[in-house]
Amino acid sequence: MKNLNELTHDRLREHVADELDRTRRRSAELTDAVDDEDLVRQHSPLMSPLVWDLAHVGSQEEQWLVRGVGGIEAIRPDIDDLYDAFQHSRADRPQLPLLGPSEARNYIGTVREKVFDLLERTPLEGRELVEQAFAFGMIVQHEQQHDETMLATHQLRDGPPALSAPPPPRAERQGLPAEVFVAGGPFTMGTSAEPWALDNERPAHEVHVDAFYLDTTPVTNGEFRRFIADGGYDQRRWWSEAGWAYRRKADLRSPRFWIRDGGRWMRRRFGHVEPLPDDEPVVHVSFHEAAAYAAWAGKRLPTEAEWEKAARFDPADGRVHRYPWGDADPGPEQANLGQRHLQPAPAGAYPAGAAPCGARQLIGDVWEWTASDFTPYPGFVAFPYREYSEVFFGTEHKVLRGGSFGTDRSACRGTFRNWDFPIRRQIFAGFRCARTPVEG
Incomplete structure (x- = not known):
């Protein structure tokens, strides 16, 4: 996002309106791409029907902006529970x-009209919920997160293609080192300054990270194929106890959506x-598969502190x-985000987006x-509601970082934390892997 701290309130309102518009266009693209029968169908028990996601983003927008910020009478209190x-x-x-489908579209349109009216007349200061338009930014991010969920539903649906996008840029991996070195020492993890950062990203705090090596690029399909060819799915020694139990129960033999053809x-x-x-x-692998590959490769998965230090810390100026690549918003030359392409770019792409390491x-x-594990930072305070982060803290969820080709720039930054069950593959x-330097 732009440096919202430097915008006047009028410019901030313009920015919020642009983000709301841009986000709703994406929601429409994802739902207009299929017919009403497809919208109400459940394509997988792991996912909601697309029409549920569509109305849900309107319901959250009504509750947090129309009612919460504006204090306006509820539009559809009868559907809150749904x-x-x-x-x-x-x-x-x-x-x-x-x-x-038609009723859902009318509902979210009615909510959005009231939100635009509210945006024009709401002071963007004086209350924590509206300071620097936080609640509006939270709703933008919430809808974009559901847009990525709807994109995952599209991947699970049967039938002919409904979405299209150009391929990502080519990449030249030759000459890139397999690993990069990240020196040990302290750095500031998390943020207390990003206006639209969500509660689990806060507060900024100092963390010491020992020196480590990190893969220069994510693990590729070709590299993962070698794990499969070497019997990686059949050898208990590479898997944790929970991972091996899940591999056997689900009969895992390859990443999801891979098909053996001769x-x-x-x-x-x-x-x-x-x-x-x-x-x-490689994409559509569970945490357990990732950890097993890392063990097979003689490495491990990075901690999220290691990941964030590699992504944000610049030893040249000592800043995060x-x-x-710096503090500027991501553009198409730096990262594959926002459904611009419907697949990952080849490993080694986006040299303009490289980290200092x-x-x-x-x-x-x-x-x-x-x-x-997904746990709170020291000094964590739930805001504006416990159910966004706090109820998920613990050992059941693993942290994911960095966003995907389906993640919007508004919901992706160096401090952004995603989390899911370690069995999730949709x-x-x-x-990518990490390893600890060998002493001596």
């Missing part, structure tokens, strides 16, 4: 009396079945930056599993 993500599991949502590998990608590109980062593609392309997740 679109409360904690009240009904994704598997059960198709059986609920949900708004139909002597070659294919993949299914948004309705296309195509040869597996060896040079792209918003992104690997030399690592590439830390932002965009694939979410990267880390070894860390998300756009990959990984």
